[in-house]
Amino acid sequence: MSAVDLPEIPAGTVMQFAAADWFPEPRRHAEHDVTVVVGAVYRQEINGRIWVRGHVCSWDEPECGRSACWEHQVLTSAVRANLGGGR
Template sequence: MTVDLDVPEGIRRHLLAGEWIPNPDQPADHDELVTVVAVYRQESAGMVWVKGNVCGHGVPDCGTGPASNARLSPR
């Protein structure tokens, strides 16, 4: 199923603990601020894949490090 989700590249999103899954079948136990690189709109098991850069606390160049993928609830 394709999700109607439009997240522009470069926008920052605050992912809440329990609402995103950085590792298979292991929900995150912490919040994370990320700069979105891409959102894959194909839903799988109620989640979509998000590719983004983690924003370190107090780092002025937020989200310039390596990108990683995580599953995120689109709701």
């Protein structure tokens, strides 16, 4: 495990991840694309992936009621693509 050099990613940043970018289980790619309102990005990289926590719901409305409803491993390269304007 190593720390990833990423700029500060403010809460509320919107990121788009293709199905091949994120993992609902450690060895299985997702089956659909997702748009996430970021709550936190953890900088510890494991096998080219980092954890991203956030919301895929109407997080600013009371229906979620949690600090996050989405937390999964995401390819570090996909996070960088979002930050670089490639998404």
